[in-house]
Amino acid sequence: xxxxxxxxPFTPEKYREMxxxxxxxxxxxxxxxxxxxxxxxxGDLSENGAYKxxxxxxxxxxxxxxxxxxxxAEGFPAPKHTGPNGSADFGSIVTIEKCDASKKQLTFTIVSxxxxxxxxxxxxxxxxxxxxxxxxxxxxxxxxTTPNGKVAYTLIEIx
Numbered sequence: 001x002x003x004x005x006x007x008x009p010f011t012p013e014k015y016r017e018m019x020x021x022x023x024x025x026x027x028x029x030x031x032x033x034x035x036x037x038x039x040x041x042x043g044d045l046s047e048n049g050a051y052k053x054x055x056x057x058x059x060x061x062x063x064x065x066x067x068x069x070x071x072x073a074e075g076f077p078a079p080k081h082t083g084p085n086g087s088a089d090f091g092s093i094v095t096i097e098k099c100d101a102s103k104k105q106l107t108f109t110i111v112s113x114x115x116x117x118x119x120x121x122x123x124x125x126x127x128x129x130x131x132x133x134x135x136x137x138x139x140x141x142x143x144x145t146t147p148n149g150k151v152a153y154t155l156i157e158i159x
Contacts, residue, residue, distance in 0.1 A: 003076050006074060006075060006076040007074050007075075008071065008074045008075035008076070008112055008114055009075070009076060009078035009090055009111075009112050010071075010075045010076070010077055010078065010111075010112060010114070010115055011077070011078070011080070011091055011109075011111060011115065012077040012078075012079065014111070014115045015072075015075065015076070015077035016077075018068050018071060018072055018075075019072065021064075021068050022065060022068050022069060022072065025061050025064055025065050025068070026065070028061060029058065029061045029062075029065070032054055032057045032058055032061065033058070035050065035054045036051065036054035036055065036058065038050075039051035039054055071114060075114070078090055078091065079091065080092065082158065083134070083135045084135070085137060086137060086138075086158065087134075087135045087136055087137045087158070088110060088133045088134055088135065088136050088137075088155065088158050089110065089134065089135065090110055090111070090112075090125060091109065091110065091111070092109070092110050092158050092159065093107065093108070093109050093110075093158070093159040094107070094108060094109075094110065094133050094155060094157065094158050094159075095107040095155075095156050095157040095158075096133065096142070096153040096154065096155050096156065097153060097154050097156050098151065098152070098153055099141070099152035099153060099154055100152075105156070106153075107121060107157075108121040108122060108123045108129070109121060109122045109123070110123060110124075110125050110130055110133065110134065111123070111124060111125070112124060112125065112126075113126050113127075128144050128145055128146070129144050132144045132153070133155065136155050137155065137158075138155055138156060138157060138158055139154070139155065139156075140154070140155045141153070141154055141155075142154075142155060
């Protein structure tokens with residue numbers, strides 16, 4: 001169930017990973033702040049490479065913290081669930097098979113756009129492939145519009 005004022009579903013693993021990333025970044029920020037203070041004490045700041053690098057690092061850490069804290073504030077860990085009659089839904093691991101001579105199979109997890117990573121076989125439910133698969137059942141045919149035209153698939157497995 002979606003908590004009030006939370007809009008972005010994440011797999012529980014991704015949500016924990018982001019929480020850990022915030023903890024790690026906050027610890028790193030403390031270390032970099034100590035380096036910045038040490039570098040500042042070295043004198044002339046205009047030609048102090050250690051000072052400039054520490055300032056750059058702090059900016060980068062700040063941007064990452066803002067991003068992850070924003071996602072955590074808007075997001076919630078959504079349990080894997082299936083749709084009506086066992087259909088594909090958020091968190092489902094689905095396998096589809098191309099309806100041509102190649103019978104090429106693709107397996108991926110359905111996630112939000114903020115967690116999507118095709119290299120890790122995580123596709124957003126808002127992507128063309130995700131939209132085609134959502135609320136479908138094993139055995140259903142689906143068509144995905146790609147830059148090379150329409151491609152037909154059959155949904156062969158939902159985990």
